Amino acid sequence: MNYTILNLKELPVELLPRLAEIHMGDRGLLSKLGYPFVLRYFEIAYKDPRVIGVFAQDNNSGEVVGYGIASPEPESLTSQLTNDKSWFIRQIIKLFFTRPLVFIQLIISSITIKGQMNEVGAIECVYFSVDPKFRGQKIGRTIQKALMDESRKLGYKKMLASIETWNKASLSATLSNGFTIAKTFREGQYHRHRMESKL
Numbered sequence: 001m002n003y004t005i006l007n008l009k010e011l012p013v014e015l016l017p018r019l020a021e022i023h024m025g026d027r028g029l030l031s032k033l034g035y036p037f038v039l040r041y042f043e044i045a046y047k048d049p050r051v052i053g054v055f056a057q058d059n060n061s062g063e064v065v066g067y068g069i070a071s072p073e074p075e076s077l078t079s080q081l082t083n084d085k086s087w088f089i090r091q092i093i094k095l096f097f098t099r100p101l102v103f104i105q106l107i108i109s110s111i112t113i114k115g116q117m118n119e120v121g122a123i124e125c126v127y128f129s130v131d132p133k134f135r136g137q138k139i140g141r142t143i144q145k146a147l148m149d150e151s152r153k154l155g156y157k158k159m160l161a162s163i164e165t166w167n168k169a170s171l172s173a174t175l176s177n178g179f180t181i182a183k184t185f186r187e188g189q190y191h192r193h194r195m196e197s198k199l
């Protein structure tokens with residue numbers, strides 16, 4: 001497939017639901033919180049000037065097939081989910097009653113992320129995802145590489161990432177892009193590698 005990697009700033013705002021839809025194919029905590037959280041997260045990331053984002057677009061159909069985002073302060077993105085208090089409280093109450101285990105995991109992850117403050121000059125590869133129909137064609141690896149290149153251009157010296165230990169595709173892509181495993185840790189139900197690469 002022929003595709004082009006573009007900067008997230010070039011994505012028309014009406015295509016944000018497409019990014020959220022692709023993200024729902026991820027098995028991480030954000031997608032478990034549900035689509036309204038995912039869409040709100042992408043709206044926040046899209047507006048945040050410190051976020052470095054890219055997306056892959058099929059040259060023939062124009063379809064968005066994958067994306068990646070990086071941030072020097074990922075916890076500031078999640079904390080902005082609480083900006084609209086009444087929306088957030090409604091979503092959290094719904095989550096508590098419909099998916100209590102996800103609610104507990106959210107609390108555990110919020111605490112763990114706070115203890116993982118980024119170093120000066122470092123940026124986190126927060127998410128990268130490819131539509132399941134287009135996986136296995138090196139698009140994910142290329143997206144992550146594009147995030148690294150863009151971050152280097154902007155002066156960042158190091159990229160960090162947390163990858164679940166079962167996630168072979170993500171792990172292979174990240175290792176191929178030159179990351180190494182700094183440590184392996186548990187975060188509630190998740191078992192993750194903390195990865196890092198010089199830029």
Ligand SMILES: CC(C)(COP(=O)(O)OP(=O)(O)OC[C@H]1O[C@@H](n2cnc3c(N)ncnc32)[C@H](O)[C@@H]1OP(=O)(O)O)[C@@H](O)C(=O)NCCC(=O)NCCS
Binds near residue numbers: 126134138142163
């Ligand atoms: C992780 C993800 C983005 C990879 O994208 P992709 O385009 O399918 O992957 P690529 O084709 O670039 O392959 C990357 C590497 O993974 C390997 N790989 C791909 N699919 C694999 C699979 N199902 N099982 C094992 N290895 C796999 C490839 O061989 C390649 O290895 P190499 O770099 O050593 O050659 C994609 O699987 C995805 O969207 N997963 C769900 C979201 C997610 O988990 N994101 C990462 C965490 S935030």
